[in-house]
Amino acid sequence: MASPTEQFEIRHFTGPLFHLGDSPVTFTNSALFMVLAVGVITAFLAAATAPRAVVPGRWQNLGELLYEFVASTVRQSAGKDGLVFLPLVFSLFTFVLIANLLGLLPYAFTVTSHIIVTAALALLVIFTVIGYGVAKHGAKFLNIFVPSGVPGWLLPLIVAIEVVSFISRPVSLSVRLFANMLAGHIALKIFAGFVAALLAGGFAAFLSPLPLAFTVALTALEVLVAVLQAYVFAVLTSLYLHDALHPGH
Amino acid sequence: MSGNGEDGRQPEDRDLAKRLDDLGRRLSAKEREALAARKAQEPRPGGDATAMSNALRLSGEFIAGVVAGAGIGWAIDTYLGLSPWGLIVFLLLGFLTGVWNVLRAAGYLKTPRDHGSGGR
Numbered sequence: 544m545a546s547p548t549e550q551f552e553i554r555h556f557t558g559p560l561f562h563l564g565d566s567p568v569t570f571t572n573s574a575l576f577m578v579l580a581v582g583v584i585t586a587f588l589a590a591a592t593a594p595r596a597v598v599p600g601r602w603q604n605l606g607e608l609l610y611e612f613v614a615s616t617v618r619q620s621a622g623k624d625g626l627v628f629l630p631l632v633f634s635l636f637t638f639v640l641i642a643n644l645l646g647l648l649p650y651a652f653t654v655t656s657h658i659i660v661t662a663a664l665a666l667l668v669i670f671t672v673i674g675y676g677v678a679k680h681g682a683k684f685l686n687i688f689v690p691s692g693v694p695g696w697l698l699p700l701i702v703a704i705e706v707v708s709f710i711s712r713p714v715s716l717s718v719r720l721f722a723n724m725l726a727g728h729i730a731l732k733i734f735a736g737f738v739a740a741l742l743a744g745g746f747a748a749f750l751s752p753l754p755l756a757f758t759v760a761l762t763a764l765e766v767l768v769a770v771l772q773a774y775v776f777a778v779l780t781s782l783y784l785h786d787a788l789h790p791g792h
Numbered sequence: 793m794s795g796n797g798e799d800g801r802q803p804e805d806r807d808l809a810k811r812l813d814d815l816g817r818r819l820s821a822k823e824r825e826a827l828a829a830r831k832a833q834e835p836r837p838g839g840d841a842t843a844m845s846n847a848l849r850l851s852g853e854f855i856a857g858v859v860a861g862a863g864i865g866w867a868i869d870t871y872l873g874l875s876p877w878g879l880i881v882f883l884l885l886g887f888l889t890g891v892w893n894v895l896r897a898a899g900y901l902k903t904p905r906d907h908g909s910g911g912r
Binding site: 700703704707708710711712714715718719722723767768771772774775778779 | 844845848849851852853855856857859860861863864882885886888889890892893
C-alpha cells in the first residue's frame with residue numbers, strides 16, 4: 544500500500560529555471576496545477592463571455608451565475624462599497640475552488656494542500672486589508688483594535704485581544720483551507736488503501752466492499768468540502784476587507 | 793309546539809357551530825401566516841451560508857487564536873529574551889482570543905463591524 548502522504552510530494556519537472564535569492568526556482572507539479580487551474584478558469588470565463596448575448600446561452604449562464612454568486616457574497620459581507628474588491632475576491636474564490644476540485648481528480652496534485660500556498664493567499668488578503676486601510680484612513684485605521692463602548696479599565700485587555708485576534712486571521716484563513724484539504728485527501732487515500740489491503744488479504748477479501756463504499760461516500764463529502772472551503776475563504780476575505788473600509792465606528 | 797321550538801333553535805345552533813368553525817379556521821390561518829412571517833425573518837446573519845460552512849469556520853477560529861497567541865509569545869521570548877513570560881502571557885491571551893473569535897463568528901458579540909453594518 545502506497546504511503547498516504549506520497550500524493551503531496553513536490554516533484555521537479557525541470558532543473559532550476561532561475562534563482563530567487565539563493566533558492567532555485569523550478570517548474571514543479573504544484574506549479575503545473577496552479578497553471579492548470581488558472582487555465583481552466585480563463586478558458587471557462589472566455590467561453591462564458593464570448594457570446595455576450597442578451598439571452599444567455601449555457602456557458603454564459605454559468606458565468607453569470609458564478610459572478611452573481613460572488614458579487615452577492617461580497618455585497619453581504621463587505622457592504623456595497625466593498626464591491627471595489629470584487630475582482631480580488633472573485634479571483635481568490637475561483638482559484639481556490641478550481642484548485643480544490645482539480646485536486647480531487649485521480650493522479651492530480653492538490654495545490655491547496657500545501658500550507659505555503661494557502662498562507663501566501665491569506666497574507667495577500669491581510670496585506671491588502673492593511674495597505675488599503677492605512678492608505679484610506681491613515682492612523683484612524685488603528686481604530687479596528689478599539690471597539691466602541693468598552694469601559695476604560697477593560698480597554699487594555701480588549702485591545703490586546705483584538706491585536707492577537709487580528710494576527711490570528713491569516714493563521715485561521717490559511718490553516719483552515721490547508722488542513723481540510725490535507726486531512727480529506729489523506730482519509731480518502733487510507734480508506735482506498737484498505738480496499739487493496741483487504742483484497743490481498745485472502746479470507747478477509749469479502750470485507751473489501753465496506754471501505755470501497757466508504758471511499759465513494761468520502762469522495763462526495765470531499766467535493767462538498769472543496770466547494771465550501773472556497774466559499775468560506777471568499778466570505779472571510781470580504782469580512783476582513785469590510786474592516787479595511789470601515790475601521791471601528 | 794315544542795317541536796317547533798326545537799326547530800327554531802337548531803338552525804341557531806348550526807349557525808353558532810358554523811361561526812365557531814369559521815373563527816377557528818380564520819385564527820389558524822392567521823397563526824400560520826404569522827409563523828411563516830417569523831420564519832422568513834429568521835435567516836441567520838450569514839445569509840445563504842450553510843450550517844456546515846459555519847461549523848468549519850468556528851473550529852478554525854478557536855485554534856487560530858491559540859496558535860497566534862503562542863506564536864507571538866514564542867517570538868517575544870526568542871527575540872527579547874523574556875523566557876518564559878512571553879509564552880505564558882500570550883498563550884493565555886491567545887486562549888482568550890480564541891474564545892473571543894468564536895463568540896464573534898457565532899454572532900454573540902457586538903463588534904465595531906456589527907455597529908457598522910447596523911448603521912448602513
